[in-house]
Amino acid sequence: MIRVGIVGAGIWGRMHARAYAQNPLVELVAICDLDLHRAHELAGKYGASQVFRSIDAMLELPLDGISVVTPDNAHTEIVIKAARKGIHVLVEKPLATTLEECHAMIEAAETAGVYLMVDWHNRWNPPFYYAWKSIQAGELGDVRYIYHRLSDTTYVPTQMLPWASQSSVMWFLGSHALDTTCWLMGKKPTQVFCQKRKGVLTKLGVDTPDLYITQVSFEGGALAVIENAWILPQESPTLIDHKCEILGEKGAIYLDPTHHRMYAQYSAQTSRGFPRPAYPDMIITPEIYEKQMGFAVESIAHFVDCIKNHTPPLATGQDGLLNTRLILAAEQSAETGLAVTLD
Structure with a gap:
């Protein structure tokens, strides 16, 4: 054991x-x-x-x-x-x-x-794993662009995370999106440009940025745009908004792990969003007959x-190091208004 x-x-x-x-x-x-x-x-x-x-x-x-x-x-x-x-x-x-x-x-x-x-754990997320396999098999040719959106409703920073003011949506969700994007791209990132905005959460009593828009350049000229926000409305039909678009020389892949409508319930119980959203989680951490399922278990x-x-x-730890380097570069870019070149 x-x-x-x-x-x-x-x-x-x-x-x-x-x-x-x-x-x-x-x-x-x-x-x-x-x-x-x-x-x-x-x-x-x-x-x-x-x-x-x-x-x-x-x-x-x-x-x-x-x-x-x-x-x-x-x-x-x-x-x-x-x-x-x-x-x-x-x-x-x-x-x-x-x-x-x-x-x-x-x-x-x-x-x-x-x-x-x-x-x-998004490396075990079925849609993203299938996309990675297709890229590895050469079915898209050279990947030229990835758009990746991973955002939450205000429930997360205002009710779920008591320490949200000591963190940010960049560290909480941007870290996932940056890792998954780099893993899919399979190339070395060379430059980061980022903008962030603040105000909505501050008014709600949480002193942290509302959103980040990050552009990452990769070797060979490929680009990625990553969007992370913590200000989706509480009434949204799902806690998480997760989308990805991958464009290559020979094809494209579109991913929607959260608004797939495998299950949609419209009732008084689901009208206020999470924890009873209209589109409940079906792949991250669902429980089936009291057993924990989902790709979060697989990692x-x-x-x-x-x-x-x-x-x-x-x-690995080296993946974690690259991720922290990217986030710190994004924060530096957002503060200075300048792109940051990576070593």
Whole structure:
């Protein structure tokens, strides 16, 4: 059995707990969280035998892997300590909010010989995986342009994330969109130009930008435009608006993972949007007969398989480093009004 622990018992920490608890290869051993009541609640529900408030105490256990599911700026110390104990690490995106922290985590994992995987779960998102396969097979020829939109309703920054003012839609969603776009493009990014706007969320009591529009240039002249917003109306039929258009020399692919209308319900219960949207999630984290399904489970299962089979993960610390570099370049561009050339 692969023995794992989870650091962070919040919304997505619960997702990791469900994924591990139903995986026959895994023993969920421990939950660590600053809120012991929340940690005990999660451990009790999913069968973890031990609960900790201290990461140092948890890392004294004989663990094979841990999930780090803490806020964006609280990954580095945990990852480095786990790596030095010889424990493989799955860390939520972004890897870190500074390049120095990314380098430190990568170095710690490489020195210890453990895996450092970033949970870029859209690489397991079926429509995006099919698009990636088609690109890899050469069916589109040379990819010249990608448009990628990934946005949320105001529910996320105003109700779901109590720490939204300490983050941004760029770190929360832009990180996913940038990683998926680079993965699909398969080329080195060379330049970033970004604009952001602020005002709507500030009036709602959340001091963070409303939206970012980011243009990324790649080697060979390819372009990508990435749109991320946190101000879709609460009444929207789905919590997430996710779209992608890929144009190549020989063809095009259009993706709509959220407004696919596999299921649409119009009633009093769905008129106010999430958590009862008209178009409920069918592919990210649906539950079927109380079992957690969806591609978000698959990326976590991949981490387990990597430990079991001694195979490197498909989403690495180096991918996390590139992602943080792109986000920091986008922020610099948005502040200065100038394009940022990447080294």
